[in-house]
Amino acid sequence: MKKILFKIGKFFDKYLGWHKCNKEEFDGVSYIGHCKYCGVRCLQDSQGNWFNPEEYRSK
């Protein structure tokens, strides 16, 4: 079951950009962590969602 959830999580990560991170650092504005699915460095917004600033820049 855990494996399936991980696969689903990976799918959403890849196609929708739903990253899942642990809080590792706090830069004074937002939390910073690394995605457990794809390993990218993400920031947490005020709603608690993780996003990768690089993806936003490329859109």
Ligand SMILES: [Zn+2]
């Ligand atoms: Zn990710």
